[in-house]
Amino acid sequence: MQFYIGLGIQLIGFTSVGLCLFAGLSKGDYGQLELIQLVGGSLLFYLGNAIKSRGGSN
Secondary structure, three states, X not given: OHHHHHHHXXXXXXXXXXXXXXXXXXXXXXXXXXXXXXXXXXHHHHHHHHHHHHHHOO
């Protein structure tokens, strides 16, 4: 079960980073919201990766 929870968190983080990239490309400039999306999405992705790998070893 931890594997799927970790995978879901990874997907949320990956989507957040993708939205940040899309917003920056469409506006031509990155603001504070995009920075928060980038950092938060990256943290979610790595947190999900840690949860997924811990759940997969059981």
